[in-house]
Amino acid sequence: MCTAILVFRPAEDWPVRFCSTRDEVRTRPWRPPGTWWPERGPHVVGGLDEGAGGTWLAVDPRSARAAVVLNRTEPVGAGACRSRGWLPLQAVSQQDFILSPAEAETFPPFNLLCMSPARCSWWRWDGTELSSRSLGPGTYILTSADINDTNGSLRQRRWLPRFTEAEQPEPSREDFRGAWGGWPGLLADPDSPFDDWTALNVKGFSHLPGYGTSSAALVALSAEGTARYEFCEGPPHSGAWRRVL
DSSP states (O other): OOEEEEEEOTTSSSOEEEEEEEEEETTSOEEEEEOOOGGGOTTOEEEEETTTSOOSEEEETTTTEEEEEEEOSSOOOTTOOSOTTHHHHHHHTOSSOOOOHHHHTTSOSEEEEEEOSSOEEEEEEOSSOEEEEEOOSEEEEESSSOTTOTTTOHHHHHHHHHHHHSOOOOTTSSSHHHHHTTHHHHHHOTTOOTTOTTOSSOOOBTTBTTEEEEEEEEEEEOTTSOEEEEEEESOTTTSOEEEOO
């Protein structure tokens, strides 16, 4: 159950401030962010899922677009033959991302967050119905449930107010601490125990050996059309952050 947090303030110098954690079986092969898809252009950056070939988070600094995909919990349909990891790549490659219901049926259920300085949107496919929603200014959290569903998701209920109240990022600052405010500390989530479904940084579950948070990301998109991207290769309470863009 991955988690994504978005602060969208279109009137500010950095309209998009975003962070996420990726929860996965840790033996699933992947590579850290790079330009792994030359057919999408030389600027598209993301971590590579070596098994399926796509990514969970894509950033195109040339167009100042980013997109992240998260699994939903509904059953996978019979026609779902494509990896969700292609959706972020498709989203950042289009100025106005469009997906038809017929195309959606080829993917397992997903939540897709598409971000640019001028517009952010949430795409939802539950295996039966496809919908999209433009997001207004505000703070948002997304998991395998609907966006800002603090009644249906205990993780969202726990973490949305913490990110709302935290020291906010100032991505124009060069130093890591100043650029990202209180977010890295929240992502590290050092106090959540093993077997905690509300944890932002999942340490593990007794019934899912080898599963947990494998990486984290911090992304900001500016009104001038630039991007800043930092990546933590490993659980964010112990891994090292490095600047990608």
